[in-house]
Amino acid sequence: MEVKLPDLGEGVAAATVVGVLVKEGDRVEPDTPVLELETDKAVMELPAGVAGRVVRVLAKVGEEVRPGQVVLEVEPEAEAVPSAAPSSAEAPRREPPPAPTPPTPPAPLPSGTQEERLIPAAPSVRRLARELGVEISRVVGTGLAGRITEEDVRRAAGLTPPPPSPKEVAEVPRPPLPDFAKWGPVRREAMSSVRKATLRAMAQAWSQVPMVTHFDRADVTGLEEVRKRYAPRAEAQGVRLTLTAFILKAVALTLKAFPKFNASLDPEAGEVIYKDYVHLGVAVDTPHGLLVPVVRDVDRKGVFAIARELGELSAKARERRLALEEMQGASFSVSNLGGIGGTGFTPIVNWPEVAILGVSRSEVQPVWDGEAFQPRLLMPFSLTYDHRLIDGAEAARFCRHLAGLLEDPMLLALEG
Template sequence: MRRLARDLGVDLMQVAGSGPAYRISEGDVRRFAEGGAAPAAPAGAPAAPAPALPDFGKFGPTRREAMSGIRRATVRSMAQAWSLVPMVTQFDKADVTEMEALRKKYGPRAEKRGGKLTMTAILLKVAAAALKAFPKFNASIDTAANEVVFKDYIHIGVAVDTPTGLLVPVIRDVDKKGVIQLGLELGEVAAKARDRKLTPEEMQGASFTISNLGGIGGTGFTPIVNWPEVAIMGVSRSSTEPVWNAEKGEFEPRNIMPFSLTYDHRLIDGADAARFCRFVAEMLEDPFLLGFEG
C-alpha cells in the first residue's frame, strides 16, 4: 500500500482510513488520489502538511524507530478525531466505598466462573444505564444529512493497554448482560488484545468508550472522543479522602474515584454532560441503583 501511495503521490498521513481502527486500505488511497476522500481536517479546510522536523542531530545523538502498525493507526485516528470533533471535558468524583465492598464480597463468585469482578466491569453496566437515560450520548452526528443517528444498541469499547499500543475491543449489548458476565467477557477480550488475537470485527461497532487508568495511577485526564462516537469516559485511581458526615458531625474516610467525560460539543451541552456524570456518580455511590436502573 505504501508503494501504491508513492506511485499516486499520496501522503498517507492525510488519508482517512475506512477500515477497523481507521486502517487505510488500497481503496482509501485510490479514492483520495481521485479526490473522492477527505483528508483528516475540518470540512472545507485544506490539509496542512506537517512541517519538516529540525535536525536534532545538531544538538546530540539521536536514533529512529519505526512505528508499529497499531501506532500508525492510532496516529491517523487521533488526528482525525481531533480535527473533526470540538471536544470539552467534564470532571467529577464518585464515592465508591460501598461499591468496592460489594465488589470484594462477590469477587469470589466471579472467579468461580473463570472471570474477575473488576471496577471496569461495573463501570460498563453503569455506563449502559447512563446511556439509556441519556440517549444523546449513544448517538452519532451525520453532518452531510444534518441528522443525529440514535443507536438502539449499547456496545461499549474498552481501551486496553498492550505492549504494542492501545487497542479498543468492543463489548456488545452491555445493557442485556449481568456484571459477572461482563467481567468474563472483558477478561477474554483484554487477553486477546494483549496477545494480538483480536479480529477486526471485535473492534468495530462501539457507541461509547471507557478508558480506565485507575490501575496505573493519576488524578484525572482528558480522553479523546473516538469518532464517530460522541463521548468517552476516563477513570483514574481511587484514593481515600476525608468526607464530612453531617449526621455524625465528623469527617470519615471514604474511597473516592475521580472520572472524566469528554464529549462532542456539537451535540452535547455542558449541562447534559454534568447530569450524565452525576447519574454515573450516584449509580456508583449506591449499589442498589445498579440493580434498579441497570
C-alpha cells in the first residue's frame, strides 16, 4: 500500500524531509510517525495512516516532497486482507479501533485524512513524548496556532506539570472579539498563507525573545557617491546596484567582528550556538505579504555579486517563485524601508536569530564640521537584539562599527 504526502494546507506546495523515523521491516500503526516535515519553519510529523510493515522508504532527509507524492510503501497486516477462513471469535475483535497494547491515551484520534493529523510540534517536544511513552498524535496542543508544548506532553503522560516558565505565566486566555457588526457594516477576508506564516512567526518571536532596540545613524554621503559612480558598470553586467547591497556587505563584515550577533541561544542546554557562516535574510515587500529570502555567504562575496543575487531573489519573491530552502538558514536579518519612508522603526527579531537591522530613509541634513554646516546624507538605522545574550553596550559598539564601514566605503573592500 502506498503512503502519499497529503495536502499541506493553503499555499504550501512542498515540504522538506528533515527526519525519517522508520526503516524497512519496521511495523507501523496508523498513528505511527514516519516522517518529520518542515514547512514555513514549522516542523510536523506525518503518520503512517495504515497498519503493517514498511516495505520501502522512498523519502530521504533533505529531499523536497509534494502533496500526492508516494513517500512510503507498507504491506498491510494479514488480518486487514480478507482471509480464507476467519474465525467467528476473531471477527468481532478486529472491528474496534486500534490498539491492543499498550493502552491508548484518553480520546482516540478522529477518523479522517492524514492531513488532519499532521502534528505541529517542535523536535524537542517530540523527543520528550518518546521518552515519556506518549503518542504525540493523541495530544491536544494548547500553544500558539495549536502547537503542542512540553506541558501538553507531560499532562498527557499524567505527570505533574513543572513550575510555569515566564512565557507560560504571561500567556492568558484570548478574549473573544466583539460583534463589530453592531456598529456598522463589516466584511471578512481570509488571511493568505504568507500572512498566516507571518502571524505564527511574529507571535513566536514575541513570546520567546526579550527585545531591545538601539538607534543610530550613518553619514552615507560618500557611499552614495560610490554607488552612483559604479552603477553604470553594474548595469552593464545586468546588475542593479542598490544601497542595500552595500549595507548587506557592511553587516556581514560587522557580524564577523561581533560574532555574538550571528549566534543563537539554546537555553535548555545553557549554550550559545555560534555560526561560522553569514547568511542574511532580507525582508522583501511583495503584493502577497512580507517574504524573507536568504542571501548566503555574504561575507565571502563582493558587492556586485550580492546585488545580483539580491535582485534575483527579490524578483522571485514578488513572483512567488521562492523555494522553501531559499527562505531558510538565515543567521541575521535586514529590513530596509528606506525606499518607502520613515525616520525609524523597531524591527522584530526573527527567532531563533538574536538580532535584526532596520534601515530607514536617508535624508540630507546640515552637519557642523567645525567651521560651517555642510549638507550630508544621513541614514538612520535601528538594531533590535535579544537582551538575554546581547548587552546594550555591545549593541552600541556593533552599530558604531557598522556606521564606520558605511561612512568609509573603501573599508568594505579592505576588510572583506
